[in-house]
Structures are given as C-alpha cells and as structure tokens.
Amino acid sequence: MLLRTARSLTANPSDAEDLLQTALTKTYVAWERIEDHRALDGYVRRALLNTRTSQWRKRRVDEFMCEELPEPEPVRGGDDPAEQQALHDAMWRAIMKLPARQRAMVVLRYYEDLSEVQTAEVLGVSVGTVKSAVSRALGKLREDPELGLVR
Numbered sequence: 001m002l003l004r005t006a007r008s009l010t011a012n013p014s015d016a017e018d019l020l021q022t023a024l025t026k027t028y029v030a031w032e033r034i035e036d037h038r039a040l041d042g043y044v045r046r047a048l049l050n051t052r053t054s055q056w057r058k059r060r061v062d063e064f065m066c067e068e069l070p071e072p073e074p075v076r077g078g079d080d081p082a083e084q085q086a087l088h089d090a091m092w093r094a095i096m097k098l099p100a101r102q103r104a105m106v107v108l109r110y111y112e113d114l115s116e117v118q119t120a121e122v123l124g125v126s127v128g129t130v131k132s133a134v135s136r137a138l139g140k141l142r143e144d145p146e147l148g149l150v151r
Contacts, residue, residue, distance in 0.1 A: 001112070002044055008107040009052045011096070019055070023047035045112075045122050049104055056100060094144040102137035109134055 006016035006023070026047045027040065034043060095103055101123075108119045109130070116134075120127045141147060 002041070002048070005045055005107065005112055006048055008111045009048060009104070019048060019051055022051050026051070042118075042122055045108070046124075049123070053100060090146045091141075094141050094147050097144070098137050098140060102133050102140075105130055105133050106137045106141075 002023075003016060003020055006020040007013060010016045010019055023044050024047075027034075027044050030043075034040070095106060098106065104123065105119055108114045108122060109116070114122065116127050116130045120130045123130070
C-alpha cells in the first residue's frame with residue numbers, strides 16, 4: 001500500500017522504492033516521538049509527501065540515458081494491452097502536469113482510496129480545501145487534450 005503511494009508520487013519504480021525507504025527510515029528515527037503507533041500509516045504517508053516535496057524542490061537531475069529499455073510486465077485482462085498502456089501513460093502524464101499539492105490530493109483520494117476527511121488529515125488541511133483542490137484537478141484532467149484522444 002505504501003509502495004503504491006510512493007509510485008504514485010514519482011516517475012519510476014526505482015525512485016518510488018528509494019522514496020519509501022527514506023520515509024521508513026525517517027519514521028524509524030522518529031519512533032520515540034510518535035505518540036500513537038496505531039497511526040503509523042498516516043505518519044509514513046506524510047513522510048513520503050514531505051520527502052518527495054523536498055526532492056522536488058532540490059530538482060537534482062541525475063538521470064542518464066541507456067541504450068536498452070527494460071520490457072514492461074505483460075498486462076493480463078480482456079482489453080487490448082496496448083490501449084490499456086496508452087490510457088495508463090496518458091493519465092500519468094496528465095497527473096504529473098498538475099501542481100504538486102493537487103497531484104498529492106488526487107493520488108491520495110483516487111489511487112490510495114482515502115476519504116476526503118482522511119486526505120485532509122494526512123495533508124494537514126481542511127476538508128473544504130481537499131474538495132476544492134480535487135475538483136480543480138479533475139477539471140484540469142478533463143480538459144487535458146491528451147486524455148481526450150484516448151477516450
């Protein structure tokens with residue numbers, strides 16, 4: 001579940017694993033300060049978001065080109081895998097265009113399946129802020145021309 005959140009916040013699976021490992025390390029270091037150990041999921045999610053935000057602000061570019069791309073895992077299902085992949089890729093490109101705060105709210109609401117109240121608690125904002133930001137984000141996604149081509 002936490003790895004899925006990390007993957008939703010980053011561009012590739014390796015970065016997601018690194019992000020999750022960093023967040024879990026921060027949680028371990030802060031273990032004594034955490035009062036309610038039943039709320040660890042929320043604490044780790046918040047650490048994921050804070051760490052990702054810090055990384056985004058630093059904007060380090062240490063990626064490099066490789067000559068051979070790894071093959072994606074085969075997709076099982078009744079629909080055409082190429083169409084599913086095209087839709088998936090278009091959706092993530094559209095989500096990555098959103099501002100960081102809106103992207104985090106969309107990921108928590110729809111990919112992590114948290115309620116508006118839970119999303120507000122994780123991000124430390126009001127429920128109204130979550131509702132309005134998610135509404136604006138969904139409006140931007142509806143207007144994205146790349147997603148219009150996939151529909």
